[in-house]
Amino acid sequence: MAETLHEISLTVNGVVREVKVPGRRLLSDCLRHELGLTGTHVGCEHGVCGCCTVLLDGDPVRSCLTFAVSVDGHEITTVEGLSGPDGSLSPVQRAFSECHALQCGFCTPGFLCTVTALLRDNPTPADDEVVEGISGNLCRCTGYQNIVKAVHRAAELMGDEA
């Protein structure tokens, strides 16, 4: 028997997207496979690694623990939406590259979303606040040292631009 589909409307990276999904479709799968936004990655599908982190109405959430139908009518920002409309990189994106805060890049979109929200709420975090702020995201490549450095650098870049 074919699954019942639900019509939902999401504002993704500022664009309204209408999509029909089964009730069980995860937001991560909906973004990746229905909307083709494959920048959001899935590392564990049980909410621990943080690779799938996106911003839901501005706050970081695990898109692998969220049903797409449950966010009908909401705003979502994915890694594809962090750069400017002209393709210019955000301070967080620039800082990650500058500080070599990524290697394989698989966890990176989750970190970028997390850190974007972190610095919006706390533009000049102390070292322990940075570590605490990224402590819900796993990275298997970098050992985190350069990610911590990148968060501080991003704060600096945002300060310069403000």
Place this chain on the structure above:
Amino acid sequence: MTTKLFGEPVQRREDRRLITGQGRYLDDLGQGALAAAFVRSPHAHARIRDIDVSAALDVDGLVAIYTWEDLPERVRDPLPLLIPHPALTHGRTAYPLARDVVRHVGEPVVMVVARDRYLAEDAAGLIEVGYEFLKPVVGIEEAANGVHLVHEDVPGNVGAHLVQEVPSAQGLGAREAIDAAPHVLSFRLDFERSASMPLEGRGVYARWDADDASLRVYSSTQTSTSVRMAIAAKLALPLPSVEVIAPDVGGGFGVKIVHPWPEEVLVPWAAMLLGREVKWTEDRREHFISSAHERGQVQHVRVGFDGEGRVLGLDVTILHDHGAYTPYGIIVPIITATQLLGPYRIGAYRVEFSSIYTNTVQVTPYRGAGRPQGVFCMERTMDRIAAHLGLDRTAVRAANFIQPGEFPYDQGLIFQDGRPLIYDSGDYPESLRMLKELIGWDGFPAMKAEAAERGRRLGIGIGCYVEGTGVGPYEGGHVQVTSDGRVHVSTGLTSQGQGHETVFAQIAATELGVPLEKVSVVTGDTRRFGYAVGTFASRAAVMSGNAIALACRKVRDKALRIAAEALEADPRDLEIEDGVVRVAGHPGASIPLATVAVLSNPLRYAFDEEAQRATQFSGAASMDRPPVQEGEEPGLEGRDYYSPIRSTFASGMHAAIVETDPDTAEIHILRYAVVHDCGRLINPMIVEGQIHGGVAQGVGGALYERMVYDAHGQLLNASFMDFLMPYATEVPFIETAHLETPSPLNPLGIKGAGEAGVIPVSAVIASAIEDAEGITIERMPISPSELHELRSRTASP
């Protein structure tokens, strides 16, 4: 060389796509493809009685269900044993889908293909497999007892047994040397299982083009060339009709060097059979129970030494748990056995290992590949000797070091590449001096005493290692300069985040004298380069780096020959700077490399204005010889290979200061220092990143990560909730210093750096905890509860 990019901390060229969500990982491809899912064994050891698929047949979107019985010849055969060895007398590999018997939880039994993954899993969930239980064999020593067997035809569960022995200069065997030594110690050291655990699991996506009778396969692999050959062989396709591409790969750390995985055979086979694109993406639980683990070993040490702590004889017996199958042979215990000696000159050495079957996930290399266990063995031994003699731990190490004047130093063993274990270069006393200074070794006793006065418990630890890197047999590079002045570099080995696109571009830009932005690099795509081995054993920079440099030198020579003719100059007077060939000292006499590329390819047809210069009536060609001279080829391109006589040996030393909580037994790493020597650095930023990541994995292995199997062979912690990988909160700040002793073995003087960081960490942390607690540490990892228990046991023996 006028454009100096080698050695600079150049920003990575792969970053832009990865930070904007434009990376192309396996599951990002093939959005319309059918999805595969697998029914996997829930039992560690059982005979399959029957498989009932009837309930699954009604699932909407179901396309196909396959069991072993459905597979054709070749596809149904056991997977290859990749690295045969005479000592591996009882090597066994799995069938792509289980035939009759399953030997670990997670072994694939049925393949389902459906419209999407949700539906494929629906169908998989409805398939009933009847099992008759067999006795599971779990735990190295239980397995070694041989009471119950993993494979009926493997007596004692022993897959391999190997003894290597190096007598002393006086001709004494290790056991004789130990018996004759003034001091003798013997003890046992245990190391538990962990796993590579890349954040992207494995995955395969196959497209069969029926019109063209060709197959394109994408795999999240560390070796696309070898996957290609395996698929061509399994599917009986002509090799030129199969292409394999490793797209962006979300980490490997060893597990993805194994191939072909069952899915790498079955997914392309199903794609051909169905005439549809098929994709399989591993989920996290599958990765835990069906990929590969490493590290589990029991090691018995007997050592004889003199009053200065010099080792006169060392006898090590290793029990290695290789899980249910041996697709990767016995590389891991071979590396432990041979790399155990580290930076030391040992009087006489005997090492014996037995590689044992258990009903658990197969064991294949994980970053470090047997070295963390070996270094744990050797460094614990050094600490034991120091404690026994009442000497400083660094003094005992120094007393045993191979000296800078002793290279090349032959350890008298056969290494993992089948070649002699001869260290090419190094400076171990200088490394130790740098490390002691970096961590403040000599000042530590005062720091420790001061902390103790305030009720705090501190300890310092050290660990040294030597790592054979850049193993052969070879890698190649192809470099092409096109008529727009761009430089296209390709090499066959793959990338999983090491920054190869950047470092290989640095090498090419430096060798050719072109701006970095003119260079692009492709790795792991058999359409571009078909001959390669793969990325493992800290070999990519050494192997492909040198191959690309050699290919660039060919291209450079050719460019200078052509330019010399055009400029009517002697090639020896020419230099290339910023993509322009010029006569040294005569700035006016120059020709862009782009033009040289045009001239290198005699043309009949002018496809653009620039190309007119190479056509037959342009007047550029000499009438005395054919347009393409003997021994030349059209085009400004070159291909070359680097095949080393043997491995090059990087080294390093780590030290840590830890604090243990007197009440809770929590273990905190207060400082972590690394001195690292990988020869000449291509990009120090990237090397540092490799070290940071390695140390973080080492910290995981020392304090948090272990695979917990119960007596039934169930992996109890097969999720990120329960298998504790370090977050930012668990990894200390890592202080690094570099020593550069170039390798004399390769043109660039480089050694590998990929695995270094992880290798000595468990040894270092054990050493530091022992120093803090005054309790002997004999097994790693160690948790607060285990430390607490050790304290209780020591207090009331």
